[in-house]
Amino acid sequence: MDDDMIFDPSLKKKKKKKTGFDLEAALAGEQGESTSMETPADTGDVDAPEDDNLDLDNFGKKKKKKKKTFFNLGELENALPETPPTEEPEAQEDEVMDDLDLDIDFTKTKKKKRKKDKNVDELVTEEDVRGEDQENVEDEHGEWVGSDHDYSYDELLERVFDIMREKNPSMVSGKKQKFIMRPPQVVRIGTKKTSFANFTEICKTLHRQAKHLLDFLLAELGTSGSVDGNSQLIIKGRFQQKQIENVLRRYIKEYVTCHTCRSPDTILQKDTRLFFLQCETCGSRCSVASIKSGFQAVTGKRAAIRAKTA
Amino acid sequence: MSIQNLNTFDPFADAIKSSEDDVQDGLVHVRIQQRNGRKTLTTVQGLSSEYDLKKIVRACKKEFACNGTVVEHPEYGEVLQLQGDQRENICQWLTKSGLVKPEQLKVHGF
Ligand SMILES: [Zn+2]
Secondary structure (H helix, E strand, C coil): CCCCCCCCCCHHHHHHHCCCCCHHHHHHHHCCHHHHCCCHHHHCCCCCCHHHHHHHHHHHHHHHHHHCCCECHHHHHHHHHHCCCCCCCHHHHHHHHCCCECCCCCCHHHHHHHCCCCCCHHHHHHHHHCCCCHHHHHHHHHCCCCCCCCCCHHHHHHHHHHHHHHHCHHHHHCCCCCCCECCCCEEEECCCEEEECCHHHHHHHHCCCHHHHHHHHHHHHCCCEEECCCCCEEEECCCCHHHHHHHHHHHHHHHHCCCCCCCCCEEEEEECCEEEEEECCCCCEEEECCCCCCCCCCCCCHHHHHHHHC | CCCHHHCCCCCCHHHHHHHHCCCCCCCEEEEEEECCCCCEEEEEECCCCCCCHHHHHHHHHHHHCCCEEEEEECCCEEEEEEECCCHHHHHHHHHHCCCCCHHHEEECCC
16 A cells, blocks of 8 residues: 555656546646656556556546546545635536545455556556566666766656665555545535534544544534534535535545545544644654634624623 | 655644744634625634734725625734625735735635
8 A cells, every 4th residue: 555656757648638637647746747757668568558547547437427426535635726615516516526536445346447547556567567677677777877967857856766666666566545435415404504414424434533524624614513413414504515525625635645645544643732644554644734713703693692691 | 655854844833833822823814604694704814913904904895895894803813804705805815915925825614
């Protein structure tokens, strides 16, 4: 479970081909376009050409869209930075919002098909397929020797990642895990309340305490609410599924997926007064923002409040 | 693999700072709150006290064609309140006027 390397030199290619949300491509973009240079390995002739992988990938996606019950958290996350605060037409929701790709897979069925997709190890597998011939690799690295050419940051970066992959085959050979999460079930209750029916289930899926997610949701939505006897969350105010999903995405990005490798296999620990996100995959540990609701404006009936306090 | 050594971020910086002043985390929090029915309210917390918030609210009211006010809060200082979902407007306005850097803005809500 180590596969989620952020710097994948082969990413750019995919980015071009894919129109949908690709978290990895986006992240790679964020972390420096520099990483997106094409590697020599990409151009080599291989038994399993990349297009095949992409097809599989796309195929998998389509299948998923049809199912529609699951969403893909990674994709969602990727959509995050550009989430407009305004509501979008429902039509779009169908297209993208239904799959949240968390890069982890609980449904083990599709794993085989998707094994190769958008993975760091694509490169490496290709190298493997080529028949372990070290010549190529050596050539690649050999060209550095005895040349007085000034290497660009891109080239150096690529080189270091090539070497890393070479030295740690286990790091890249791990299969891609997909983590499928159900979308929040959000229903209006009357005119003033909203029910988040599978709130507890989602907490379990994310391995987070209900209270923590609850605090976050309520702070972000600027409202109040509580979990009722049927383990559903009742929130004051009217909220749509999409809005709750937006907040969930932000939660996952901040408190569930590792900030270094984006693995969702993490533990949230409280240490003194800060929360730390400890990654089980890469071992990184970083502090996360504390949840504060901040200033709350008075929105109720002032007369009623005055009567209460008086 | 963790490349934590490359991480210059100090996780305790926050704690040290927050012991000094809990409120001013250097961020300007833009939040939305629901009121009755479809009505909403936008609050802006964390603007530097060196700015004249009354002047800001006056300009914003005109610019966004909405009502607004400045609320004094014992803990959070002066807070700007604007009617409706003005999150996008206020963020743009604050950055455009140079009062707040884009990275200082933290937008909450759905
Ligand atoms: Zn990690």
